[in-house]
Amino acid sequence: MSSSTKPEHVVGCLLAGGRSLRMGGNDKSLALLGGTSLLEHVYHRLNAQLAHVALSSNHPMPAHEDLGIPILHDPIADFPGPLAGILAGLRWAQSMPSKPEFVFSVAVDTPFFPMDAVETLLKTAGRNPGVPVVSSCLSRAHPTCTLWPVSLADTLQAYLDAGERRLMGFCQAQEAVFCPFPPIRFGEEEVDPFFNINDAESMHEAETILESLALGINHEGGQ
Numbered sequence: 001m002s003s004s005t006k007p008e009h010v011v012g013c014l015l016a017g018g019r020s021l022r023m024g025g026n027d028k029s030l031a032l033l034g035g036t037s038l039l040e041h042v043y044h045r046l047n048a049q050l051a052h053v054a055l056s057s058n059h060p061m062p063a064h065e066d067l068g069i070p071i072l073h074d075p076i077a078d079f080p081g082p083l084a085g086i087l088a089g090l091r092w093a094q095s096m097p098s099k100p101e102f103v104f105s106v107a108v109d110t111p112f113f114p115m116d117a118v119e120t121l122l123k124t125a126g127r128n129p130g131v132p133v134v135s136s137c138l139s140r141a142h143p144t145c146t147l148w149p150v151s152l153a154d155t156l157q158a159y160l161d162a163g164e165r166r167l168m169g170f171c172q173a174q175e176a177v178f179c180p181f182p183p184i185r186f187g188e189e190e191v192d193p194f195f196n197i198n199d200a201e202s203m204h205e206a207e208t209i210l211e212s213l214a215l216g217i218n219h220e221g222g223q
Helices: 037-047 080-095 117-127 150-161 166-171 200-215
Strands: 011-016 051-058 102-107 133-137 141-150 177-180 185-188 189-191
Touching: 011 037, 011 080, 011 117, 037 051, 037 102, 051 080, 080 102, 080 141, 080 150, 080 166, 102 117, 117 133, 117 141, 133 150, 133 185, 141 150, 166 177, 185 200
Parallel strands: 011 051, 011 102, 133 177
Antiparallel strands: 102 141, 133 141, 185 189
């Protein structure tokens, strides 16, 4: 997608602010998949869809800074979870002269999320104004991959200030709608394109998926 066709009323927020406890406390965003960091995999897909992208990271490393994009810190201390990164993204969007209407968030451990994610979510948002649009596949919701109206920033701030932390709880409170995506198919096998990497086992599975995609083994949907 060329820069001229990227929607100007949507900006992207790459969520990389967690502590990666199931990855031994190491920075998950720098873990290598097929010789390329998860950070680069996800940034490439996000940057291909949006003209403006920021990174939510509480402890930025040189690899984060090398992307040359804004780095956002949680506005709330003690690692309150992905909602804090989403709030940072919404506040960043509010500060922009272009005044975008939406922030699309995606987690750094989701290297196969669809290349048409933003376009597809926007279609659903057009029929459901003012509410989050949550990605889903194979009957499973993926709230870290959601299109958020910037108008929800103060509501989310109040939710967090009240001590609430549940991402899906906030989505439900805002009457979020769900946008289904097709799975990636390898013959008879179906893979959720929002497959996320949390540990060594899922990293191994991701390597297998990546190799199959590189070989072009009968895959469709989600790409």
